[in-house]
Structure formats: structure tokens, C-alpha cells
Amino acid sequence: SLSKATQTQIESFKKHNYPTYKIQNKKIYENYTDELEEIKRFIEKNKASPMLVYNEKEKFHIPIGKQLETVISEIGLFALDNEINNIVVAGGETSGAVVKKIGANNFKIGESISPGVPILKPVEADKEIKLVLKSGNFGDEEFFTKALHIMGESS
Numbered sequence: 001s002l003s004k005a006t007q008t009q010i011e012s013f014k015k016h017n018y019p020t021y022k023i024q025n026k027k028i029y030e031n032y033t034d035e036l037e038e039i040k041r042f043i044e045k046n047k048a049s050p051m052l053v054y055n056e057k058e059k060f061h062i063p064i065g066k067q068l069e070t071v072i073s074e075i076g077l078f079a080l081d082n083e084i085n086n087i088v089v090a091g092g093e094t095s096g097a098v099v100k101k102i103g104a105n106n107f108k109i110g111e112s113i114s115p116g117v118p119i120l121k122p123v124e125a126d127k128e129i130k131l132v133l134k135s136g137n138f139g140d141e142e143f144f145t146k147a148l149h150i151m152g153e154s155s
Helices: 002-014 023-047 065-081 092-102 143-153
Strands: 020-023 051-056 086-090 105-113 117-122 130-134
Touching: 002 020, 002 092, 002 143, 020 023, 020 117, 023 051, 023 065, 051 065, 065 086, 065 092, 086 092, 092 130, 105 130, 105 143, 117 143, 130 143
Parallel strands: 020 051, 086 130
Antiparallel strands: 105 117, 117 130
16 A cells, blocks of 8 residues: 555664655556565565565556556565565555455454454464454554464464
């Protein structure tokens, strides 16, 4: 999400010194599969820690929306395949792409992270998965850190 709220939440998350990876729009445009492989390496290296993969806030003059959704949905599936079971996705279209990619259709609604943003647990999953799907302007400044903390404690 490129919303002001999400940008503030990203900056707040960075202050906690957790690993972060900024997806470069130019790299997505030029060869999104190379960028995807680099992100996967980042995830593998940092999977023991809370981490954030985010898109740069600058708008790119060439439409990359579909490629970016592909990359982010692949990241979500890759994370789940690598035992990262607590995932927060910001952005409505992005959230939809991730849910579609992982094949989730039905959810149990869990604890609320913020008004209108609960933890979702896919019913069909063969392992414990927790998703938080956040539209751009939801949540306070500490939303990402708070979400990961609550997801880690809830069952």
C-alpha cells in the first residue's frame, strides 16, 4: 500500500531495527523474477526474525501493478512454504493476490489487531497460518509491530 498510514507504519517498523527489504520498482519492471529471487534470499536469511518486505513509495512512470502483485503473492507463498506462518499484508489488491495465491477461501476470524483488521486463519490450511490483511489507511503507527506481537501470542 502506498497510503500515508502504511508509509508511517513502515517507518515505525524500521525504528525497531528488524530486517527490511525495499522492493525497487525499476527492478520489478526490468526483470521481476530476479528481484523475486533476491527477496527469497532475504527471507531465508532473516526468517528467525520479524521482517518487512515493502515497496518503495515513489510512483513509477510505467505500470507495474500486475508484476508487483505477482511478486508479493509469490513472497507470501514462499514464506508459508518456509515455515513463516504469521504474515501481514498491506493493501487491498495486494491482499487479494496473496489470498488467491495461497488458495485460502474460508477463514476463522481471530483477535482484532485494530478496528476492522482481525487475524484470519485459513480453514483449509494443513498447518497453523495467521494472516492479517490490512487496507491502506487502517491501524496506528505501530500496527506492523503490534500485529506480529499479537499473532505470536494468539493461538
